[in-house]
Amino acid sequence: MPPNGSYLPQGNPQYVVRNYYLELIFLGILLLLLVDLLNSVRTGALPLTRLLTFVWDGIIIGLALGLAGVGLSMTYSILGFANVSHGDAMTAGAFLGWSSVFLLVGYGDEAFGQLLLLGVGGDLFASDLGISLFKRPWAVLFGIVATGALTAGLSLLIDRLVFKPLRDVGSLMVLVASVGVAFILRYLVVFFYKPTQRSVAVAPERAAIGLFDGVPVIAASREELVAGESILEFPVGVGRKTQSYLQVTSHEVLLIVTTILLMVGLHLLLQRTKLGKSMRAMADNEELARARGIPTERVINWTWIIGGSCTGIAGFLVVLERGTMSFQFGWLLLLLIFAAVILGGIGSIYGAIVGGIVIGLTTTLSLVWLPEATLARPVAFVIMILVLLVRPQGLFRGRVVG
Amino acid sequence: MTLLDVSDLDAGYGDLQILESVDIEVSGREYVTIVGPNGAGKSTVMRAICSIATIMDGEILFDGTDITRMNQAEIIHHGLSYVPQSGNVFTTMTVRENLEMGGYVLDAIPPERFQAVYERFPILEERADQKVGTMSGGQQQMVAMGQALMLNPEMLLLDEPSAGLAPSLVDDMFDKIDEINEDGTAILMVEQNAKEALRRCDRGYVLAQGQNYHEGPGDELLADEQVRRDFLGG
Numbered sequence: 001m002p003p004n005g006s007y008l009p010q011g012n013p014q015y016v017v018r019n020y021y022l023e024l025i026f027l028g029i030l031l032l033l034l035v036d037l038l039n040s041v042r043t044g045a046l047p048l049t050r051l052l053t054f055v056w057d058g059i060i061i062g063l064a065l066g067l068a069g070v071g072l073s074m075t076y077s078i079l080g081f082a083n084v085s086h087g088d089a090m091t092a093g094a095f096l097g098w099s100s101v102f103l104l105v106g107y108g109d110e111a112f113g114q115l116l117l118l119g120v121g122g123d124l125f126a127s128d129l130g131i132s133l134f135k136r137p138w139a140v141l142f143g144i145v146a147t148g149a150l151t152a153g154l155s156l157l158i159d160r161l162v163f164k165p166l167r168d169v170g171s172l173m174v175l176v177a178s179v180g181v182a183f184i185l186r187y188l189v190v191f192f193y194k195p196t197q198r199s200v201a202v203a204p205e206r207a208a209i210g211l212f213d214g215v216p217v218i219a220a221s222r223e224e225l226v227a228g229e230s231i232l233e234f235p236v237g238v239g240r241k242t243q244s245y246l247q248v249t250s251h252e253v254l255l256i257v258t259t260i261l262l263m264v265g266l267h268l269l270l271q272r273t274k275l276g277k278s279m280r281a282m283a284d285n286e287e288l289a290r291a292r293g294i295p296t297e298r299v300i301n302w303t304w305i306i307g308g309s310c311t312g313i314a315g316f317l318v319v320l321e322r323g324t325m326s327f328q329f330g331w332l333l334l335l336l337i338f339a340a341v342i343l344g345g346i347g348s349i350y351g352a353i354v355g356g357i358v359i360g361l362t363t364t365l366s367l368v369w370l371p372e373a374t375l376a377r378p379v380a381f382v383i384m385i386l387v388l389l390v391r392p393q394g395l396f397r398g399r400v401v402g
Numbered sequence: 403m404t405l406l407d408v409s410d411l412d413a414g415y416g417d418l419q420i421l422e423s424v425d426i427e428v429s430g431r432e433y434v435t436i437v438g439p440n441g442a443g444k445s446t447v448m449r450a451i452c453s454i455a456t457i458m459d460g461e462i463l464f465d466g467t468d469i470t471r472m473n474q475a476e477i478i479h480h481g482l483s484y485v486p487q488s489g490n491v492f493t494t495m496t497v498r499e500n501l502e503m504g505g506y507v508l509d510a511i512p513p514e515r516f517q518a519v520y521e522r523f524p525i526l527e528e529r530a531d532q533k534v535g536t537m538s539g540g541q542q543q544m545v546a547m548g549q550a551l552m553l554n555p556e557m558l559l560l561d562e563p564s565a566g567l568a569p570s571l572v573d574d575m576f577d578k579i580d581e582i583n584e585d586g587t588a589i590l591m592v593e594q595n596a597k598e599a600l601r602r603c604d605r606g607y608v609l610a611q612g613q614n615y616h617e618g619p620g621d622e623l624l625a626d627e628q629v630r631r632d633f634l635g636g
Contacts, residue, residue: 274506277495281503284492291452291484292549293475293507 151312
C-alpha cells in the first residue's frame with residue numbers, strides 16, 4: 001500500500017481528474033439535499049420535531065453500529081479476515097448477558113429455568129421483572145459488564161476452537177469458516193431460547209426537550225412540555241408552550257454515554273498503553289512485530305477480549321433501548337456494521353464510529369425523501385458504495401487500529 | 403571468541419529447502435558480510451538465524467547457547483537483533499513508538515536507551531512524534547536500525563541496509579554501520595552492494611545456490627580473481 005494510501009495509480013492524470021470530479025459532484029448533491037432539508041423545515045413541510053428525531057435516532061443507531069464495528073475492525077486488521085460470525089456472536093452474547101441479568105433480578109422469586117431462558121414457554125414477562133435503567137440501575141450496569149465479559153469469553157472460545165487452528169490456512173478459508181460459526185451460533189440460540197421475539201425490558205423513563213425561541217426546555221414528557229409544565233428549564237421559559245421537541249429515553253442516553261466512554265477508553269488504550277501499541281504494531285506489520293518479540297498470540301487474545309466485549313455491550317444496549325430481542329438481531333445488524341466499518345476505513349476505530357454515524361444518519365434522514373421506509377437500508381449501502389468510489393480506503397485511511 | 407556459530411544449516415520455507423549445509427561464524431565485535439548472486443539464500447540465512455525461516459537441520463549457537471529452536475522473543479533476549487530488508491518499520495506509528503516496540507521485551511525501557519539511539523541518529527529525536535510512513539527512505543532506514551539497537555544487542559543482523567537508498571545516502575549508512583561496529587556490536591550483513599560491503603567488513607562469505615562458496619577477509623575476497631569474475635561483475 002503506497003504511503004499516501006491511494007490504490008489508484010500514481011501520477012496518472014486521468015484518474016486524478018476523474019476522482020476530483022466525482023468528489024465535487026457528490027459534495028454538490030449533498031449540498032442540494034441539505035438546502036432542501038433546511039427549506040422543508042422552514043416551510044413547515046418537515047416538522048422540526050421530526051427532523052430532530054431523525055438526527056437523534058441516527059446518532060443512536062450510528063454509535064451502536066460503531067461500537068459493534070470496533071471488534072470487527074480490530075479482528076480484520078490484526079487477523080486479516082472479515083468475521084461474518086461477528087453479528088451472531090453479538091446475539092449469543094446478548095442472550096447470555098440478559099439471562100444473567102434476569103437471574104440477578106428474579107432469582108428466588110421466579111422459576112430458575114424461566115429466568116435462565118428469558119421466559120421460554122411464556123410464563124415470565126418483562127413486566128414481572130421491571131428492568132429499566134432507573135428502576136433497576138444495578139441490574140442494568142451488571143448487564144453491561146456481564147454481557148461484555150460473556151461475549152469476550154465466547155469470542156475467545158470460538159477463536160480457540162475454530163479460527164486459531166485455521167490461522168495459517170488463508171483468510172478466505174477463515175472467512176468461510178466464520179460463516180459456519182455464524183449459523184452454528186444463531187441456531188444454538190434458537191435451540192435454547194426458541195425463535196420467538198420477547199421483550200426483556202420495560203418502557204424506559206422519558207424526557208422531552210423542547211425548543212422555545214431557541215431556549216431549550218426539558219420536561220418529563222411531551223404532554224407536559226406542550227402544556228408548559230416543564231420540570232427543568234434553563235435559563236428561562238417557565239410555563240411557555242412549545243411545538244418542536246425531541247423525546248429521549250434514559251436507555252438512549254445510556255447507550256450514547258457508554259459508547260462515548262468506551263471509545264475514549266479504547267483510544268487511550270491504543271495510544272498510551274504497551275498492549276495498545278503492540279496491537280497497533282501487529283496490525284501494521286505482523287512479521288516485524290514478531291521479530292521484535294511481541295507475543296502475537298497474546299495480542300490476538302486481547303483483540304478478541306476487547307473487540308468481543310465492545311460488541312457484547314453494543315448488543316446489550318441495543319436490546320435495552322429497543323426493549324425486545326430475537327435470535328436474528330445481531331445478524332440483521334451485521335450488514336450495517338460492515339457498511340459502517342468499510343465506509344469509515346476498515347481497521348480504524350475512529351472510522352468505525354464516524355462510518356456508523358454516517359450510516360445511522362443515512363438510514364433515518366433518507367426517510368425525508370424516500371416514499372417507503374423499507375428503502376432506508378439499501379440507501380445506506382448506496383451511500384457506502386458512493387463513498388468508496390471517491391475514497392477507496394474509506395473515510396479514515398489505512399489498516400490502522402487507532 | 404565465537405559469538406555466532408551456524409553449522410551445517412539446512413533451511414527454507416515450508417517444504418522448500420533453500421540452504422544446504424551452510425556454515426557461518428562471527429566472533430564478538432566482528433563485522434561480517436554475506437555476498438552472492440540473487441537467489442543464493444543470503445536473506446534466508448538471516449531469517450533462519452532469527453527463526454523466521456524453517457530450520458530443517460543443523461545447529462545455531464549464539465554466545466554458547468543453542469538458539470536453533472528458540473522463538474523470536476527468546477532470541478532477541480539473548481542479544482541478537484534483526485533488521486529486515488523491507489517492512490522494517492511500523493509506518494503507521496511514530497518514531498518514538500517504533501523505538502518503544504524495539505524495546506518491547508523489556509519491562510521498562512531505560513531513558514538512556516532512547517538517548518543512545520538519538521545520539522546515533524539525531525534526526526530521530528527531532529522527528530520523535532512524526533509518523534514513520536511520512537518520512538523519507540533514508541530516515542525510515544534509520545528508524546529501523548534505531549529500533550533494532552534499542553536492546554543494545556551484542557549482534558545486529560542487517561538485511562540489505564542500502565537497498566532503496568539514494569546513492570548519496572548509501573555512504574552515510576555504511577559509515578553508521580562502521581560506527582555501530584566500532585562501539586562493540588558485532589555485525590552480520592547481507593548486501594547487494596558487494597564491493598562496498600567487502601571493503602568495509604572484516605570478513606566475508608560468498609554464498610551461491612544455497613551453499614558456502616568462498617570465505618575470507620573482505621579485501622582478499624575483493625582481490626580474488628574468481629570471486630571478482632563470478633560475483634562482482636569483473
